[in-house]
Amino acid sequence: MKQGNALSLISRIREKATKFIVRELEVQGVKGIVPSHGDILVVLFYGEKFTMRELAEKIHRTKPTVTVLVEKLIQYGFVEREKSQTDNRVTYIKLTKKGFELKPIFDDISGKLNGILYGDLTDEESVSLESLLNRVNSKFDITI
Amino acid sequence: MKQGNALSLISRIREKATKFIVRELEVQGVKGIVPSHGDILVVLFYGEKFTMRELAEKIHRTKPTVTVLVEKLIQYGFVEREKSQTDNRVTYIKLTKKGFELKPIFDDISGKLNGILYGDLTDEESVSLESLLNRVNSKFDITI
DNA sequence: AACAAAAGGTTTGATATCAAACCTTCATGC
DNA sequence: GCATGAAGGTTTGATATCAAACCTTTTGTT
Numbered sequence: 001m002k003q004g005n006a007l008s009l010i011s012r013i014r015e016k017a018t019k020f021i022v023r024e025l026e027v028q029g030v031k032g033i034v035p036s037h038g039d040i041l042v043v044l045f046y047g048e049k050f051t052m053r054e055l056a057e058k059i060h061r062t063k064p065t066v067t068v069l070v071e072k073l074i075q076y077g078f079v080e081r082e083k084s085q086t087d088n089r090v091t092y093i094k095l096t097k098k099g100f101e102l103k104p105i106f107d108d109i110s111g112k113l114n115g116i117l118y119g120d121l122t123d124e125e126s127v128s129l130e131s132l133l134n135r136v137n138s139k140f141d142i143t144i
Numbered sequence: 145m146k147q148g149n150a151l152s153l154i155s156r157i158r159e160k161a162t163k164f165i166v167r168e169l170e171v172q173g174v175k176g177i178v179p180s181h182g183d184i185l186v187v188l189f190y191g192e193k194f195t196m197r198e199l200a201e202k203i204h205r206t207k208p209t210v211t212v213l214v215e216k217l218i219q220y221g222f223v224e225r226e227k228s229q230t231d232n233r234v235t236y237i238k239l240t241k242k243g244f245e246l247k248p249i250f251d252d253i254s255g256k257l258n259g260i261l262y263g264d265l266t267d268e269e270s271v272s273l274e275s276l277l278n279r280v281n282s283k284f285d286i287t288i
Numbered sequence: 289a290a291c292a293a294a295a296g297g298t299t300t301g302a303t304a305t306c307a308a309a310c311c312t313t314c315a316t317g318c
Numbered sequence: 319g320c321a322t323g324a325a326g327g328t329t330t331g332a333t334a335t336c337a338a339a340c341c342t343t344t345t346g347t348t
Contacts, residue, residue, distance in 0.1 A: 005156070006262070006273055006274050010277065011276060013151075013284065014154050014158050015204070016284040052297075053296065053297085058252055061334090062336055063297065064297085064298075067297070072333095089294085089297070089342065089343070089344070105294095110148075116287050117150055117151060117280055118206050120280075121280075126150075128272065128277040130149065130150050132273045133154065133273075134153060136157055136265075137156055137157050139263060139264050140160040149310060178304070184339070195327095196327060202298080205306090206305075206307080207326080207327065208305080209306070211328060211329085212304070231325095231326085233293050233313050233314080233325070233326040292345100295342100297341085298342105298347080299338105299339085299341095300323080300339075301338090301339100302335100302336085305333085305335100305337085306333090308331090309334090310319105310329070311325100311329095313326090313340080314325075314341085316346085318319100318322090
C-alpha cells in the first residue's frame with residue numbers, strides 16, 4: 001500500500017522543473033541564471049526593495065548564498081544595491097530597469113510550468129495535490 | 145483554484161527530508177554522508193556490485209558526480225572497487241563489511257522518513273498522493 | 289557613558305554537482 | 319587487421335550552497 005516512493009518522485013519532479021526553468025530562460029536569451037536567481041527576481045517583482053536577510057528568508061537560502069546570488073545579479077545588471085539611510089548595516093536590493101524587463105519572461109515561464117504541473121489534473125485533483133503536499137510539509141515542521 | 149505553489153511545497157519537502165536524513169545519520173554516528181552517498185549505499189544493499197554508470201543511472205546523477213561520491217565512500221571504507229576481468233574499462237563498486245553494517249541504520253531512517261511522509265495520511269490518501277505525483281512526473285517527461 | 293550582546297552582511301573553506309574535455313579500452317566496418 | 323567510432327571513467331573548471339568565523343553597526347544593560 002504505502003510504497004514509499006513519494007520522496008523519490010518529489011526529487012525528480014523538482015529536478016525536472018529546475019532544468020525546465022533553466023532551459024526556458026536560455027531559450028529566451030537569459031543566460032547564466034539559475035532558479036535561485038529567479039526566486040530573488042520574482043521576490044523583487046512584487047516589492048520595491050528588500051534587505052539581504054529578507055531575501056534570504058523569502059527564497060529559503062542562507063545569507064552567504066544570497067550574497068553570492070545577488071553579486072551575480074548585479075554583475076548582469078538586473079539588480080542594484082542601495083544603502084539604508086537610517087541603518088548603516090543594512091543594504092537594500094532593488095531591480096534595475098533591465099531587471100524589470102525580465103518580468104514578462106518570468107511570467108511566461110511560470111505559466112508554462114503551471115501548465116505542466118497542473119495541466120493534466122482536474123481542479124479537484126490540483127487542490128487535492130496541494131493539500132496533501134501541504135500536510136506532508138507541515139508534518140515535517142512539527143516532527144523535526 | 146490553481147494556486148500554483150505545488151512546486152514550492154515540493155522543494156521545501158525535499159529540503160526538509162534531506163536535512164532530516166543528514167541529521168539522523170549524524171545522530172547515529174555516521175558523519176560526512178549526504179543523501180546521494182546514501183542513495184548509492186541503498187542501491188548496493190540490494191545488489192552485489194554495480195558499475196559506475198549503473199550507479200549514476202540509478203541515483204540520477206552524472207558520472208563525474210558518482211566518481212566523487214564513490215571516492216568519498218571508499219575513503220570512509222564503506223565500499224571498494226573491483227576491476228572487471230572481462231572488460232578493462234569497467235570498475236565494479238561493492239560494499240565492504242563496514243558498509244553492510246550501515247543497512248540497519250538506513251532501514252531505521254527510511255522507516256522514520258516514511259512515518260513523516262505518510263504518517264498523517266490514510267492509505268487512500270497515500271495512494272492518491274503518489275498517483276498524482278506520478279502523473280506530474282510523467283507529464284514532465286512527455287513535455288520536455 | 290561604557291561595555292556587552294545582538295543583528296546585518298561578507299569572507300573563508302568545504303562540498304555536491306554538472307558540462308566539457310580527455311584518456312583507455314572495446315567494438316565495428318571495410 | 320587496421321582505423322574509426324563508441325563506451326567506461328576520470329579530470330578540469332565552474333557554480334550554488336552551507337556552516338563557521340569575522341567585521342561593522344546598532345541596541346540594550348547597568
